[in-house]
Amino acid sequence: MNHVCHISSVHPALDTRVFFKECRSLAQAGYSVTLIAIHDKEETRDGVHIIPFAKSKNRLKRILFSPFKMFSQARKQKAQVYHFHDPELLITGLLLRIFTRARVIYDIHEDYSKNFIDKPWIKSLVMRKFASKVFYFIERTLCRLMSANIVVLPHWKERYPKSVLVRNYPMTEPAAEKKDESLFVFVGTLGSKRSAVEMTDIFIKLSQLEPSVRFVIVGVFMEKSVESIVMEKIKQNPSIRYLGYHPFDEVKGILAQARYGFVLYSEIKYMENIPAKMYEYLASGVIPIFSSFDQYKYEVESEGWGIGVNPKNTENAARKIFEVMADGDRRASIDENIKRYKPVYSWESEKEELLACYAQQF
Numbered sequence: 001m002n003h004v005c006h007i008s009s010v011h012p013a014l015d016t017r018v019f020f021k022e023c024r025s026l027a028q029a030g031y032s033v034t035l036i037a038i039h040d041k042e043e044t045r046d047g048v049h050i051i052p053f054a055k056s057k058n059r060l061k062r063i064l065f066s067p068f069k070m071f072s073q074a075r076k077q078k079a080q081v082y083h084f085h086d087p088e089l090l091i092t093g094l095l096l097r098i099f100t101r102a103r104v105i106y107d108i109h110e111d112y113s114k115n116f117i118d119k120p121w122i123k124s125l126v127m128r129k130f131a132s133k134v135f136y137f138i139e140r141t142l143c144r145l146m147s148a149n150i151v152v153l154p155h156w157k158e159r160y161p162k163s164v165l166v167r168n169y170p171m172t173e174p175a176a177e178k179k180d181e182s183l184f185v186f187v188g189t190l191g192s193k194r195s196a197v198e199m200t201d202i203f204i205k206l207s208q209l210e211p212s213v214r215f216v217i218v219g220v221f222m223e224k225s226v227e228s229i230v231m232e233k234i235k236q237n238p239s240i241r242y243l244g245y246h247p248f249d250e251v252k253g254i255l256a257q258a259r260y261g262f263v264l265y266s267e268i269k270y271m272e273n274i275p276a277k278m279y280e281y282l283a284s285g286v287i288p289i290f291s292s293f294d295q296y297k298y299e300v301e302s303e304g305w306g307i308g309v310n311p312k313n314t315e316n317a318a319r320k321i322f323e324v325m326a327d328g329d330r331r332a333s334i335d336e337n338i339k340r341y342k343p344v345y346s347w348e349s350e351k352e353e354l355l356a357c358y359a360q361q362f
Helices: 016-028 059-075 087-099 112-118 125-145 154-158 196-209 224-235 252-257 276-283 294-303 314-325 328-341 351-361
Strands: 003-012 032-038 043-045 048-052 081-084 103-108 148-151 163-165 183-187 214-218 240-244 260-263 287-291 307-309
Touching: 003 016, 003 059, 003 087, 016 032, 016 048, 016 276, 016 351, 032 059, 059 087, 081 087, 087 103, 087 125, 103 351, 112 125, 148 351, 154 163, 163 351, 183 252, 196 224, 196 240, 196 260, 196 314, 224 240, 260 276, 276 287, 287 314, 287 328, 307 314, 314 328
Parallel strands: 003 032, 003 081, 032 048, 081 103, 103 148, 148 163, 183 214, 183 260, 214 240, 260 287, 287 307
Antiparallel strands: 043 048
16 A cells, blocks of 8 residues: 655644645545644544654744654655655655655645744844745755645746645535524634734624624634733623634534634735635635735635625724625625535545645655
């Protein structure tokens, strides 16, 4: 049986793209699949053998030493294909190419060079821009030495040689026969770059217009200052429940019931690229309430399956959501568009590209 090994020093083992989409799809297709990633124990789940990788609490140590620790651990698997998911593992990928006969695939989830502009731990903007350019050069150089580069956006194919487009669309999930018209949800990381405070304020203002609404928040805070502000607002509003972190497969029930989902990104990297969270809501039949960036409006508003708002203008945002809630015809139209576009933006339509890429490696 053909043996493949996915590796990540950053993502948890049960990451949606890494485990639930890619690893499980490969196992279902008959591959022997090992996944080395952050996890609490060694186990086999859904045909995927998970080996835990110890995450360093120190960012600098993680960046400096994780590539070599991962190389040592991955090489022991004697896989025919190695598939890595983090830019810091480019060195690992290079070492695997040099010291094994295996094929190596680099999975590029985000525009990592642009990410440096948003890194708060690099204090100087000048240094962030410099780091962005340095990484761009390193990535462009090393990715040429990989067997294949998987990208999530069509225009990235021009940047990366030997690239294969496997969009980060979600797995289609069954929605409840009847949605809870008053239930709002947020699932993901909470922070200033994702408008956590503004999102909470929008809901509070909406609850003043429509007292029956409820809001369930699932995720972890990335900034203590944001956490303290949001949690104080939650304490004062009994219609908001904060559940903390739960794996994505454990919140499917909430998404199946929810009517609306917040996805109010403000990071530079998301102004051009629609985040996977939008499609995850779509897959569960949830109406996304999103930041009205041009690219979002071009796709989502033109296709009519979401509500675009300006998160900085919380009063207008709440009013716009309330108007949709009060307009039965508008909601019915959105529901029809969700049904129409759900199969278009689904993992089921993308996994064949992943399997075709793997077929070329053997």
